[in-house]
Amino acid sequence: MSIAVEFKDVTKKFAGAGANAVDHVSFQVEKGELVTILGTSGCGKTTLMKMINRLYDPTSGEIDVFGEDIARTDPVLLRRKIGYVIQQIGLFPHMTVAKNIATVPDILKWDKEKTDQRIDELLKLVNLDPEEYKSRYPAQLSGGQQQRVGLARALAADPQIMLLDEPFGAIDAINRSNLQDELLAIHRRSGKTFLFVTHDVTEALKLGTKVMIMDRGRIQQFDTPREVLDHPANDYVASLMKSVVEGLEFLK
Amino acid sequence: MTRFLEYTTRHYDKLIEALLEHLQMVGVTLVISIVLALVISLCIMDRKRISSWVMRVCSMIYAIPSLALFALLIPLTGLGSSTAVVVLVIYNQYILVRSFTEGLQLVDAGIREAAVGMGMTKWQVFIKVRFPLALDAMVAGIHIAVISTIGIATIGATIGAGGLGSILFDGMRTQNGVKIVWGTVLSVVLVLAVNGLLKLAEKKIKKGIYHMET
Ligand SMILES: Nc1ncnc2c1ncn2[C@@H]1O[C@H](COP(=O)(O)OP(=O)(O)O)[C@@H](O)[C@H]1O
Numbered sequence A: 001m002s003i004a005v006e007f008k009d010v011t012k013k014f015a016g017a018g019a020n021a022v023d024h025v026s027f028q029v030e031k032g033e034l035v036t037i038l039g040t041s042g043c044g045k046t047t048l049m050k051m052i053n054r055l056y057d058p059t060s061g062e063i064d065v066f067g068e069d070i071a072r073t074d075p076v077l078l079r080r081k082i083g084y085v086i087q088q089i090g091l092f093p094h095m096t097v098a099k100n101i102a103t104v105p106d107i108l109k110w111d112k113e114k115t116d117q118r119i120d121e122l123l124k125l126v127n128l129d130p131e132e133y134k135s136r137y138p139a140q141l142s143g144g145q146q147q148r149v150g151l152a153r154a155l156a157a158d159p160q161i162m163l164l165d166e167p168f169g170a171i172d173a174i175n176r177s178n179l180q181d182e183l184l185a186i187h188r189r190s191g192k193t194f195l196f197v198t199h200d201v202t203e204a205l206k207l208g209t210k211v212m213i214m215d216r217g218r219i220q221q222f223d224t225p226r227e228v229l230d231h232p233a234n235d236y237v238a239s240l241m242k243s244v245v246e247g248l249e250f251l252k
Numbered sequence B: 001m002t003r004f005l006e007y008t009t010r011h012y013d014k015l016i017e018a019l020l021e022h023l024q025m026v027g028v029t030l031v032i033s034i035v036l037a038l039v040i041s042l043c044i045m046d047r048k049r050i051s052s053w054v055m056r057v058c059s060m061i062y063a064i065p066s067l068a069l070f071a072l073l074i075p076l077t078g079l080g081s082s083t084a085v086v087v088l089v090i091y092n093q094y095i096l097v098r099s100f101t102e103g104l105q106l107v108d109a110g111i112r113e114a115a116v117g118m119g120m121t122k123w124q125v126f127i128k129v130r131f132p133l134a135l136d137a138m139v140a141g142i143h144i145a146v147i148s149t150i151g152i153a154t155i156g157a158t159i160g161a162g163g164l165g166s167i168l169f170d171g172m173r174t175q176n177g178v179k180i181v182w183g184t185v186l187s188v189v190l191v192l193a194v195n196g197l198l199k200l201a202e203k204k205i206k207k208g209i210y211h212m213e214t
């Protein structure tokens, strides 16, 4: 199996901060995995993710993407190969759904026919009728629909790696559950590597082929959902898992 | 009334000339002001501390009475419309740099980050995302600058810059009511016309870029 993303003793300390936001982290993500990154707010999940597409550069350590040290790549070119979805959605309000999705294809100067075809294909993939939604503006969509477009936009140029930072955080439970199922289907069909940040334990366990649990900038456990549930590595992980199990027990 | 008509028919060419002079002074001022303000705003928009200092300096200059600024500049640039243009450009910087910088800074950080994160170059982020989303704030600033330039430009007549101000000041000096009325009327008509045009432009932008009905 080839390694899609590898962190080698990576630390990120923000100027003026007391502690490291990401603290001596090492791990490998194999190609085709869907890794969920789980932890409470402020534990360094976003920082870790933004170092992969070089929105932040690490203070020390090395990050490899498909075996290449990204510190030696042009960040702009690197980002075009990595899909990126954020919680605030970040759709461009002055562009139609189609134009939003065409962002990276346009940057890459695809011809119009290929781009148009891709837009239709992607809208179908995220369960939006192309004819109905293509020429709408973000303000004319519900939160869930906007996030679907955000997902389609990130997938547009068929990136090898997808970074998703709490993409469903602001969406109601039913829509979120649907989006999760769709994301799983998209991931399975694509065979691409997904990294998915969430602070929702259930979501992390449901989506992840592997779960990375973080606390205060460090990885507490990085394993399959089953292993994390059955054999928590430490008290922190155990208490996190207990909260889910208790939530379910309560219903019985 | 007959005096009014008599003057008008005899000197309408002078009135038109003054109006054209005025328009030219305002036009040249605006082009230079906007270009300069754009350059300044681009340099300072991502530097919070520098931008607040620049704003402070601009507001201090803006507080200088226009007559005093004209007087201060005569030794440097002499009498005439070029001095007037310099003064008007300086005044506009406060209005324009402020609205440009604020407009550009207020574009949602999440949207900008999404643009960067997808692999846009700095220039692409600016042209495709930041500039269009700041455009309405920028045009609102230009609107105020145009109106204020038309007004302050009349004072340019005191240093021989011509324009509608020269008709007003002539009228005052020679106690010629007709000239005063014409100078005033033309100024007001000019402001109203420009106002209408800019409102239309703003509406177009709101519809064309933000798809908002006004
Ligand atoms: N741009 C920044 N500048 C300074 N500190 C930051 C910045 N971004 C995040 N931090 C700090 O780093 C820590 C981790 O933040 P973050 O990675 O956003 O956490 P999470 O995504 O897990 O909620 C927090 O303490 C946060 O305050």
Ligand SMILES: [Mg+2]
Pocket (backbone or CB within 6 Å): A042, A045, A046, A047
């Ligand atoms: Mg976060």
